[in-house]
Amino acid sequence: MPKVYNWQIDREMDYPYEESRPDKQFAIVFNINRCIGCQTCTMACKNTWTYSEGQEQMWWNNVETKPYGGYPQNWDKKLLTLLGPGSWSGSEFGGETIFEQAPAGKNVLGHMPTEEDWAHPNIYEDTPSGSLDHGTELPEHDPWMFYLQRTCNHCTYPGCLAACPRKAIYKRPEDGVVLVDQERCRGYRECVQGCPYKKAMYRPTSKVSEKCIGCYPRIESGQSSRCVVGCVGKIRMQGWISPPDQADPDNPIDYMVHVAKIAKPLYPQFGTEPNLYYIPPRWAPRDFLKQLFGPGVDEAIDTYQKPDDKLFGLLRLFGTTEDIIEKFEVRDRTAIAFDGAGREILRMPFDEPLIVRDRIDTQFAIQRFNEP
Amino acid sequence: MRFVIAILGVLFAVAVVVTVGRGSLVSAAQTDLRSVYIDSEIPIGDPESALWDDVPSVQVPLSGQAITSPVSINSAIDTVTARSLHNGNWIAFQFEWEDDTKDVGGRVSDFRDSVAIQLPLGGNEPFVCMGFADAAVNILHWRADFQRDIEDGVPNINDIFPNAAANIYPGEGDVAFSTGLAAGNPLSATDKPSPVEDLEATGFGTLETQLHSDVTGWGAWDGDKWKVVIARRLETPDVHDAQLESGKQMPVAFALWDGDNRDVDGRKSVSAWLNVKLDNVAGTGVSDGDAQQPSDGGLSPADLRPTEIVEKIELSALIIAEFAAIILAGVLAVAGYFFYRGRRVTQ
Numbered sequence: 001m002p003k004v005y006n007w008q009i010d011r012e013m014d015y016p017y018e019e020s021r022p023d024k025q026f027a028i029v030f031n032i033n034r035c036i037g038c039q040t041c042t043m044a045c046k047n048t049w050t051y052s053e054g055q056e057q058m059w060w061n062n063v064e065t066k067p068y069g070g071y072p073q074n075w076d077k078k079l080l081t082l083l084g085p086g087s088w089s090g091s092e093f094g095g096e097t098i099f100e101q102a103p104a105g106k107n108v109l110g111h112m113p114t115e116e117d118w119a120h121p122n123i124y125e126d127t128p129s130g131s132l133d134h135g136t137e138l139p140e141h142d143p144w145m146f147y148l149q150r151t152c153n154h155c156t157y158p159g160c161l162a163a164c165p166r167k168a169i170y171k172r173p174e175d176g177v178v179l180v181d182q183e184r185c186r187g188y189r190e191c192v193q194g195c196p197y198k199k200a201m202y203r204p205t206s207k208v209s210e211k212c213i214g215c216y217p218r219i220e221s222g223q224s225s226r227c228v229v230g231c232v233g234k235i236r237m238q239g240w241i242s243p244p245d246q247a248d249p250d251n252p253i254d255y256m257v258h259v260a261k262i263a264k265p266l267y268p269q270f271g272t273e274p275n276l277y278y279i280p281p282r283w284a285p286r287d288f289l290k291q292l293f294g295p296g297v298d299e300a301i302d303t304y305q306k307p308d309d310k311l312f313g314l315l316r317l318f319g320t321t322e323d324i325i326e327k328f329e330v331r332d333r334t335a336i337a338f339d340g341a342g343r344e345i346l347r348m349p350f351d352e353p354l355i356v357r358d359r360i361d362t363q364f365a366i367q368r369f370n371e372p
Numbered sequence: 373m374r375f376v377i378a379i380l381g382v383l384f385a386v387a388v389v390v391t392v393g394r395g396s397l398v399s400a401a402q403t404d405l406r407s408v409y410i411d412s413e414i415p416i417g418d419p420e421s422a423l424w425d426d427v428p429s430v431q432v433p434l435s436g437q438a439i440t441s442p443v444s445i446n447s448a449i450d451t452v453t454a455r456s457l458h459n460g461n462w463i464a465f466q467f468e469w470e471d472d473t474k475d476v477g478g479r480v481s482d483f484r485d486s487v488a489i490q491l492p493l494g495g496n497e498p499f500v501c502m503g504f505a506d507a508a509v510n511i512l513h514w515r516a517d518f519q520r521d522i523e524d525g526v527p528n529i530n531d532i533f534p535n536a537a538a539n540i541y542p543g544e545g546d547v548a549f550s551t552g553l554a555a556g557n558p559l560s561a562t563d564k565p566s567p568v569e570d571l572e573a574t575g576f577g578t579l580e581t582q583l584h585s586d587v588t589g590w591g592a593w594d595g596d597k598w599k600v601v602i603a604r605r606l607e608t609p610d611v612h613d614a615q616l617e618s619g620k621q622m623p624v625a626f627a628l629w630d631g632d633n634r635d636v637d638g639r640k641s642v643s644a645w646l647n648v649k650l651d652n653v654a655g656t657g658v659s660d661g662d663a664q665q666p667s668d669g670g671l672s673p674a675d676l677r678p679t680e681i682v683e684k685i686e687l688s689a690l691i692i693a694e695f696a697a698i699i700l701a702g703v704l705a706v707a708g709y710f711f712y713r714g715r716r717v718t719q
Contacts, residue, residue, distance in 0.1 A: 051540075052549040115480060167577055192480070204527070207517070
């Protein structure tokens, strides 16, 4: 099996195919701290892509409540149990990935969810870790819970792609989006078992598998995906991520992941180099967060809680535009967003202007109420 | 003495090779399947037709597939009973195997029962596992889920989960909303003409549905076993089909999938190549004068008597014999070595 470099576990690892990074790599940063679990992203996706017969159990985007929630149920617990423990020494993962632990005669370690697992996408929604009979405060809430936003990770080393015996799954060189060839797929469901995040899904009516397509028709025209644009909490920012040695500090995603290091991949120890990055919730137990997001969680939360001007400005740009922000700049307490062609999209001041008006409007002779 | 040790060494090596390659021992048995000529219509739509009762059968041993991933080390189905008939125009194969669950797919975690025939396109025997780049194979694949689609229609969620509350489908009926169908994937077709696929492959992962299908068939499950008939014309106008001829023989291999065992793709039970020998229409047996052929040529069904052409190989006896041979040869080799060494020292 070829050796490839996975920067998220800071070492070479086994993968069935040679390293081949796309020209640009799809990525989204989620600020878990801001999510209110409204599922608008989930419905934006469902209402765009998966509302037809045979797709009833499909939620390409879902938001689950940790620690107990999961769609499909226990997707991560089952795989973590199969994978066994593994420790980190610094930034290097010392355990084995899903490729290195593949059972004989398979390319990937995985499991097949049951029908019941798929049937309850919002199981344990809003359920905290325990009952609350007292007040709780930072740095660690007890009990605790947080929302985890999930779509396809459009991994650099996709488990679904590695598992497909027909090579019916491919990663687009132009944007890194991972797709199932709908003509070539024969519904073996190896991808359903091989995707560690369980985002490859089988459609019984068409007998082929489908998955999140990254809203590629939108990103081809410079627009963010539907789940990103639909987010009313403004917790998502979409863009392009570079490998760490090519990080561009003016690229919003590169800045958050590689420079400020506040955004972390989900379960990097699986070994697929996933491309969704999360700003960890500052109130959850750190051990739990480290299991989900790998080392560096403490530093990420510290930096997030005391952002410098550049990071503060960038966080202001979340959810401000449908366009993909490819570059940004912060000066004079204002964040400026640019598109791929270098055109300015918008400016966000750090401070919204404060306007104080008289209680009585003399022109109309009426009293003003405290409404915008 | 060196000679004795050499002999023992060779014996030991042979025993090891035979044991390691035990999987292939099963398939090494060359089997002939006679395709009996009848001067009548073949009941393709009725796999349980009494016409098959008197046709000679072959018990074909099956083994797991351990060459490419995903593998099935152990086969879910150990043996299939195969029969064949032709009437000079059409040829049919009947397969009978034990299966106490009828698996027709439907849910995400449901896989289907199926059976496939593999024929070489070049006439010779290419690699038995899906052929090679320059040696294609033609595969005729009956699927229980395709047959269910034909009988009852493609199941919707309420067929599978009667209490599911899903009833609003914007764009319902529009092909664009079934991406597999819109992309032209034959698996997604809602009007499948036959439960049998006509396929071609040139190695692992290359299986393609042919543009023109020339196969048909039907299956019946009686509570504990499947009987499935796969049929086509001996000769077809398709250059991608293997062409069969009365009085001639053709290599053929079978594969079976047990849905209850989650068999799909490479997780299957497979046979080695065997030969299907077609009776002459005129009634003189196959051209190579094989002894298995009747001297009076084509038989009417009433004349036929079931005959086991090949007994199923008793694996357990073979394994015991192999292990005994290994242990014996090993002990003798070691003893011989020490004996020879001892003699040399004393000299």
